[in-house]
Amino acid sequence: MQLRDLPSVDELARSVGDPLAVDAARLVLARAREEIAAGADPGDLESRVRAELAAVRAPRLRRVLNATGVIVHTNLGRAPLAEAALERVMEIGRGYSNLEYSLEDGARGSRQDHVADILRRLTGAEAALVVNNNAAAVLLALAALAEGREVLVSRGELIEIGDGFRIPEVLARSGARLVEVGTTNRTRAADYERAIGPETALLLRVHQSNFRVVGFTESARLDELAHIAGAVGLPLVDDLGSGVLVELPGEPSAKESLAAGAHLVCFSGDKLLGGPQAGIVVGRADLVDKLRRHPLQRALRADKLTLAALEGTLALYLDPPERIPVLRMLDEDAAIVRARAERLAGLVGGAVEETVARVGGGALPLAELPSFACAVEEQLAGPLRLGEPPVVGVVRDGRCLLDCRTLGEHEIDEVGAAVAAARARQ
Numbered sequence: 001m002q003l004r005d006l007p008s009v010d011e012l013a014r015s016v017g018d019p020l021a022v023d024a025a026r027l028v029l030a031r032a033r034e035e036i037a038a039g040a041d042p043g044d045l046e047s048r049v050r051a052e053l054a055a056v057r058a059p060r061l062r063r064v065l066n067a068t069g070v071i072v073h074t075n076l077g078r079a080p081l082a083e084a085a086l087e088r089v090m091e092i093g094r095g096y097s098n099l100e101y102s103l104e105d106g107a108r109g110s111r112q113d114h115v116a117d118i119l120r121r122l123t124g125a126e127a128a129l130v131v132n133n134n135a136a137a138v139l140l141a142l143a144a145l146a147e148g149r150e151v152l153v154s155r156g157e158l159i160e161i162g163d164g165f166r167i168p169e170v171l172a173r174s175g176a177r178l179v180e181v182g183t184t185n186r187t188r189a190a191d192y193e194r195a196i197g198p199e200t201a202l203l204l205r206v207h208q209s210n211f212r213v214v215g216f217t218e219s220a221r222l223d224e225l226a227h228i229a230g231a232v233g234l235p236l237v238d239d240l241g242s243g244v245l246v247e248l249p250g251e252p253s254a255k256e257s258l259a260a261g262a263h264l265v266c267f268s269g270d271k272l273l274g275g276p277q278a279g280i281v282v283g284r285a286d287l288v289d290k291l292r293r294h295p296l297q298r299a300l301r302a303d304k305l306t307l308a309a310l311e312g313t314l315a316l317y318l319d320p321p322e323r324i325p326v327l328r329m330l331d332e333d334a335a336i337v338r339a340r341a342e343r344l345a346g347l348v349g350g351a352v353e354e355t356v357a358r359v360g361g362g363a364l365p366l367a368e369l370p371s372f373a374c375a376v377e378e379q380l381a382g383p384l385r386l387g388e389p390p391v392v393g394v395v396r397d398g399r400c401l402l403d404c405r406t407l408g409e410h411e412i413d414e415v416g417a418a419v420a421a422a423r424a425r426q
């Protein structure tokens with residue numbers, strides 16, 4: 001093909017007959033000119049325009065099969081939602097709702113009221129508030145309770161979690177002043193006591209999330225801090241990070257934190273709770289009320305789809321919550337995971353490997369969950385990511401491991417088909 005054989009943009013666009021075709025035709029023709037100049041044949045232009053249009057219309061945010069073995073994988077959207085939560089999202093999203101309307105009074109209501117009762121029941125708190133994520137919850141708590149004043153934090157808890165959320169920076173943005181207490185490895189209750197002054201607004205305890213200090217360490221117990229704070233009438237705020245609602249060894253629940261004396265507890269909705277991205281604050285009614293009335297609350301509030309998914313997830317906690325995918329994956333017997341890996345290996349001719357799955361999301365960073373993967377050729381990792389649906393595995397020791405703890409029973413056939421398709425495209 002020569003340059004003069006190329007159709008005009010209009011001709012090519014018309015041949016495809018799509019309202020978006022003009023831009024696509026222009027792009028395809030520009031590339032074709034370069035290819036011809038380089039001595040290559042641009043091939044069938046019409047099908048290239050169609051491929052371009054398909055790419056324009058295809059969603060960029062896509063469902064992915066998580067074969068990494070990391071259950072709360074922040075890069076892969078953290079917690080998959082339970083069916084019951086998804087149903088609530090569909091129902092509320094499809095039409096109108098009483099989001100901010102009191103059906104009893106026929107007047108304006110509060111979006112915060114829908115999940116407050118169940119959060120109180122599940123945590124034993126006096127009051128509850130929901131915002132967009134836990135970073136927002138911590139920011140709001142500090143802004144509402146400590147702006148222009150001092151916040152005491154242990155040097156061992158001045159953490160950065162993923163994506164640049166640094167406690168000292170969030171604290172500075174809230175308008176509060178950080179007062180560091182103790183040392184990196186050892187902070188005692190007496191260190192807090194000594195640091196309290198006329199400018200102190202609150203004591204902040206931060207879950208260390210995804211790192212641990214080991215060896216010669218010491219930290220103050222929450223009940224000791226509550227005692228110190230209570231004696232001088234200051235609030236103790238606990239940023240729990242994950243904030244499970246069930247009993248999980250090594251991971252403090254919101255209920256335990258409140259019972260130990262924390263006055264306000266902040267945690268995420270989409271980590272071990274297994275719900276949508278949200279920041280949940282529970283605790284003393286007067287403190288929660290201060291947060292609710294702060295102007296930032298309006299900027300940080302959760303939307304109706306979040307609230308619908310959260311209410312749907314929380315309702316599952318009224319019964320044994322095995323219908324919550326995150327908790328199910330966490331709890332599942334290794335023998336069942338192994339059976340899935342064996343089935344996948346049978347489908348694709350791979351090898352079953354013993355692996356270690358992780359909780360992720362900053363919770364229980366040292367916990368190792370026994371797991372099993374199906375190992376396939378390392379070169380498949382890329383094609384698997386680019387397939388439909390994309391499959392994300394782990395490349396290790398020259399192989400691509402497909403960890404079956406984070407793959408559902410119903411996803412094994414899909415992964416099998418994806419591996420076959422990836423091999424065919426090689």
Ligand SMILES: *Cc1c(COP(=O)(O)O)cnc(C)c1O
Binds near residue numbers: 207
């Ligand atoms: C994850 C985490 C946060 C931030 O929560 P998001 O819901 O991701 O905003 C804050 N503090 C701690 C200790 C965390 O682990």
